[in-house]
Amino acid sequence: MTSPPPSADLPSRRGDFRLLWAGQSLSLMGDQFAVVALPLVALEMVGTPAAQAALLPFALSAPFLVLGLPAGAIVDRLPRRLTMLVCDAVQAVAFAIIAALALLHALSFPVLMALVAISGCAVVFFQVAYTSYLPELLTRKEELHVGNSRLFFSESISRTIGPMAAGPVIAAFGAFVALWANALTFMASLVTLLAIRPTTVRSVPKPRERGWLVRDIREGTTFVFLHSRVEPVISCGVVYVLFLGMIEASLILYCKSVLGLSATGIGLVVGAVGIGFPLGNLLSARLTARFGVARSLVVSASVAVLGLVLTAAACSLGSLVGLVASGVIHGVGEGVFGPTSLTLRQLETPDVMLSRVNSVQRFFLWGAGSIGSLLAAGCIHLWGLPVALWAGGLGTVLCLPMLLRRGILQAIRQPHVASLPVAQVESPQPDTGA
Numbered sequence: 066m067t068s069p070p071p072s073a074d075l076p077s078r079r080g081d082f083r084l085l086w087a088g089q090s091l092s093l094m095g096d097q098f099a100v101v102a103l104p105l106v107a108l109e110m111v112g113t114p115a116a117q118a119a120l121l122p123f124a125l126s127a128p129f130l131v132l133g134l135p136a137g138a139i140v141d142r143l144p145r146r147l148t149m150l151v152c153d154a155v156q157a158v159a160f161a162i163i164a165a166l167a168l169l170h171a172l173s174f175p176v177l178m179a180l181v182a183i184s185g186c187a188v189v190f191f192q193v194a195y196t197s198y199l200p201e202l203l204t205r206k207e208e209l210h211v212g213n214s215r216l217f218f219s220e221s222i223s224r225t226i227g228p229m230a231a232g233p234v235i236a237a238f239g240a241f242v243a244l245w246a247n248a249l250t251f252m253a254s255l256v257t258l259l260a261i262r263p264t265t266v267r268s269v270p271k272p273r274e275r276g277w278l279v280r281d282i283r284e285g286t287t288f289v290f291l292h293s294r295v296e297p298v299i300s301c302g303v304v305y306v307l308f309l310g311m312i313e314a315s316l317i318l319y320c321k322s323v324l325g326l327s328a329t330g331i332g333l334v335v336g337a338v339g340i341g342f343p344l345g346n347l348l349s350a351r352l353t354a355r356f357g358v359a360r361s362l363v364v365s366a367s368v369a370v371l372g373l374v375l376t377a378a379a380c381s382l383g384s385l386v387g388l389v390a391s392g393v394i395h396g397v398g399e400g401v402f403g404p405t406s407l408t409l410r411q412l413e414t415p416d417v418m419l420s421r422v423n424s425v426q427r428f429f430l431w432g433a434g435s436i437g438s439l440l441a442a443g444c445i446h447l448w449g450l451p452v453a454l455w456a457g458g459l460g461t462v463l464c465l466p467m468l469l470r471r472g473i474l475q476a477i478r479q480p481h482v483a484s485l486p487v488a489q490v491e492s493p494q495p496d497t498g499a
Contacts (some may be wrong), residue, residue, distance in 0.1 A: 081261045082202045082212055088257030089195075090219040092153070095250030097227020099160065102235060102243035103181065109240065110167045113174045124178050128185040129431040136193045137424025138281035141417060145194040145201070150258050152191035157251035159184040164244035192427060197419040200411050202261075207354065209411060213404035214349045221342030221400060228335070285421025288414070293472030294359075295413050298406045299426050301366060301468035303433045304461070310437020311444065311457030312373060319380055319450050334385070338392030341372075345400015353405055359476035361405050366468055369398030370461045377458030381451055 103121050107113040140148055159180045166172035199216075203209045235243050290296055320326045320334060345365070353361045372395025379387030414422045437457070444453035469477075 078202045078262070079208075082199070084257040084260050085199075085202065086212075086215055086219065088254035089216060090223070091250045092254040093220050093223035094227050094230070095247035097223050098231040098234070098243040098250075099247040101228050101231040102240040102247070103177075105235060105240040106163070106167050106172070106244065107174065107177060110170070111172055111174050111177060113177075121178070121181055124181040125185040125188070126431060126435070128182065128189045129427055130435070132186060132189045133193075133424050133428030133431065134282045134286070135278060136189045137285055137421035138278050140190060140193045140197065140420040140424070141281065143194075144263075145198040145420070146258060146261060146263060148194040149191055149198065150255060152187040152194070153251045153255040153258065155187040156184045156191075157248045157255065159187070160244050160248040160251070164241045164248060167241040167244070189427075193420050193424045196407060196423045197411075200416065200419070206408075206412060207350075210353055210404065210408040211350045213407050213411075214346050217349070217400065217404045217407075218343050218346035221339065221346055221396075224342065225339035281421060285418060285425055288418055289422055289425045292413065294476070295410055295422065297468050297471050297473045298362060298409060299429065301464045302406065302426070303429045304467050305366070305369070305464035306430045307433040307437045307440075308457045308460030308463070309373065310434040311441040311453055311460065312376060313437075315441050315445060315450055315453040315457065316376075316380075319454065323380070323450065324383070324385060334389060337389045339396060341393035341396020341398075342400040344393075345397040345402075346404060347400075348397070349401045349404045352401060353408075357476065358405060358409055359473045362402060362409070362473065363465075363469055363477065365398045365401035365405065366465060367398070369395050369402060370465060372396070372398055373461045374458040377451075377454045380454050 107121060163172065163177060163180050166176065199212055200209060203212045231243050234246065288295075289299060326334065349361070349365075352365075356364070372391050372393070375391035375394060376388060379391050410422055410426065411419065441453045441457065444456055
């Protein structure tokens with residue numbers, strides 16, 4: 066048996082979605098300013114050695130490994146919009162303090178790491194609430210996928226344009242000004258969230274009896290592993306991100322050490338490669354409407370894997386044009402897969418469990434990315450950059466058999482079941498296919 070989501074019979078709130086989209090687009094652009102500015106603040110204004118400055122991304126992402134699973138259980142018992150408001154405020158304050166201390170030459174590296182880690186904790190809760198909030202605004206399946214595609218499109222555009230825009234700002238005014246700009250984008254996001262009308266579609270959570278946190282985490286992970294369509298998609302993502310992490314950790318080093326590109330040249334290559342992501346986001350909703358969710362996932366994953374294998378080949382041939390072209394192919398595939406897989410989770414998961422399911426996905430994928438970076442370091446140390454790139458590219462092929470099984474395989478064999486209704490909490494979709 067299946068049941069509709071709590072909001073299925075309520076009208077969509079497109080105006081509120083536009084507010085969410087606008088605020089997140091600004092915030093995502095600010096995030097890219099911070100990506101460029103933080104290491105420069107550490108190096109130039111704090112006087113931190115490069116080896117220590119490299120720990121800043123870890124400080125931002127490490128909270129996912131510690132708080133990822135508990136965050137899902139906690140957010141499922143809180144108003145998601147309120148959670149996002151608090152997290153935006155925390156991040157705005159954290160980056161404003163960093164910028165102010167840098168301006169006053171009073172910033173030390175331990176304080177910088179602590180403030181970045183605090184921001185990272187807020188990111189964990191915001192991301193879990195954010196990916197679970199959209200079904201409260203867009204209640205129809207078609208609109209939900211279009212909404213996810215637009216949000217992914219903004220993220221893709223920010224990854225391409227953000228670093229390019231941050232460079233001139235930092236050159237003209239200093240890295241701390243870019244951090245002020247990031248803090249202001251969080252405030253802009255907070256204002257747009259305040260303008261969104263509160264929703265009342267959430268189910269009433271269970272009381273917090275003894276042991277509720279462990280029990281809720283167990284329920285979320287059990288739901289994921291027993292669900293015949295959600296589990297293959299998340300497992301595919303984990304394997305994919307594991308080996309993608311090897312390529313991402315090796316590619317910049319390859320461009321610098323082997324191709325001999327300058328920092329500007331590397332930035333242009335990265336920006337050109339990123340063009341594929343927004344193209345895939347724009348295609349995602351149309352492809353899913355025409356071919357169905359399951360087929361779109363399998364085809365887009367295959368395209369992304371093909372692009373990464375071609376990336377390794379282009380690097381071996383020393384072809385800069387091939388590197389950019391293969392990166393665009395990879396981006397198109399991943400740009401389709403991302404919003405499609407998120408829409409599937411949102412439609413398949415009951416509202417009262419959605420934050421926990423999203424947190425399980427984030428926990429495993431971020432963990433896999435970290436392990437992939439370590440594997441790349443080992444490969445580079447033992448066998449060199451080409452082996453690390455080939456291991457990463459060929460390794461991503463293993464994500465395809467992880468995807469093409471259970472409910473995804475059944476949906477391809479039997480197109481009439483590809484509508485992917487929402488599953489009940491008590492009865493995740495069991496295996497019914499080969």
